[in-house]
Amino acid sequence: MLARGTVGWTEFSPFPEYDHQACVPWLQAALEAASSEWPEPIRETVPVNGIVPAFGRGPHAVAMAAQSECDTVKVKVAQTGETLANDIERVSAIRTEFPDMKIRIDANGAWSVREALKAIRLLDEAAEGLEYVEQPCETVEELAEVRSKVDVLIAADESIRRASDPFRVRDLSAADIAVLKVQPLGGVRACLRIAEQIDMPVVVSSAVETSIGLTASIALAAALPELPYACGIGTGHLLAADVVTSPVRPKNGELHVGRVDLDEDLFRAVQADPDIDDLWQARLSHVQDLL
Numbered sequence: 610m611l612a613r614g615t616v617g618w619t620e621f622s623p624f625p626e627y628d629h630q631a632c633v634p635w636l637q638a639a640l641e642a643a644s645s646e647w648p649e650p651i652r653e654t655v656p657v658n659g660i661v662p663a664f665g666r667g668p669h670a671v672a673m674a675a676q677s678e679c680d681t682v683k684v685k686v687a688q689t690g691e692t693l694a695n696d697i698e699r700v701s702a703i704r705t706e707f708p709d710m711k712i713r714i715d716a717n718g719a720w721s722v723r724e725a726l727k728a729i730r731l732l733d734e735a736a737e738g739l740e741y742v743e744q745p746c747e748t749v750e751e752l753a754e755v756r757s758k759v760d761v762l763i764a765a766d767e768s769i770r771r772a773s774d775p776f777r778v779r780d781l782s783a784a785d786i787a788v789l790k791v792q793p794l795g796g797v798r799a800c801l802r803i804a805e806q807i808d809m810p811v812v813v814s815s816a817v818e819t820s821i822g823l824t825a826s827i828a829l830a831a832a833l834p835e836l837p838y839a840c841g842i843g844t845g846h847l848l849a850a851d852v853v854t855s856p857v858r859p860k861n862g863e864l865h866v867g868r869v870d871l872d873e874d875l876f877r878a879v880q881a882d883p884d885i886d887d888l889w890q891a892r893l894s895h896v897q898d899l900l
């Protein structure tokens with residue numbers, strides 16, 4: 610859902626499977642974007658990573674990495690139907706073609722601890738040094754165990770979905786890096802407060818928003834006191850269409866900070882059918898009642 614507030618356009622786009630309670634922080638984030646200016650940025654541009662999907666052979670992975678025009682790529686690994694050998698081939702092909710590229714991998718929680726230990730060792734070799742591994746296993750306890758047994762840095766992504774989660778990750782020493790997303794964590798300022806308190810570097814990631822939603826993630830990345838890693842917010846191209854005339858897309862691996870305006874024609878082209886629209890209006894009003 611998109612709406613115009615007092616300071617600009619905002620997006621409310623919780624995942625379809627989330628219940629009303631889980632959507633409350635998403636709505637808080639949307640209200641913040643609608644009604645208050647972004648915190649003062651520390652930087653004008655934000656570095657982002659490219660994405661290499663977990664399919665195709667080495668040359669396809671190289672082409673995807675090249676197309677991203679980013680210095681950092683995230684290679685998705687451990688996908689169902691793919692083998693570790695396939696993952697290794699893709700990572701190693703990227704390394705051969707781009708000696709200086711930073712390569713991180715994302716297993717989306719798919720490995721057991723045992724699988725993670727083996728895969729991380731082999732993929733780290735293939736990459737000649739991974740930047741980090743995102744969510745190798747599903748649970749925070751498993752992340753902690755893997756982290757205690759490998760030298761590669763561990764990032765927590767799926768383990769951080771609610772505002773209390775980053776603290777649990779920190780308290781269990783389960784990760785070196787926290788992946789923060791604006792909508793599920795309640796907004797840009799809420800994320801800044803979390804970042805201040807968790808003593809871990811932060812990577813800002815999108816929830817696959819339109820360009821309107823992405824500007825909030827950029828605002829967060831721009832306002833963080835430290836930003837040692839490229840962020841996962843160059844995701845605009847993953848959607849079939851966008852709703853602004855100048856979509857938020859990285860140039861030379863960077864995104865610019867700022868607001869964007871809805872283009873009515875582009876919006877009409879992707880507007881939901883009335884029955885879907887009714888479902889979302891009902892969803893919004895349930896979540897509003899819980900605020």
Ligand SMILES: [Mg+2]
Nearest residue numbers: 715717743766
């Ligand atoms: Mg991830």
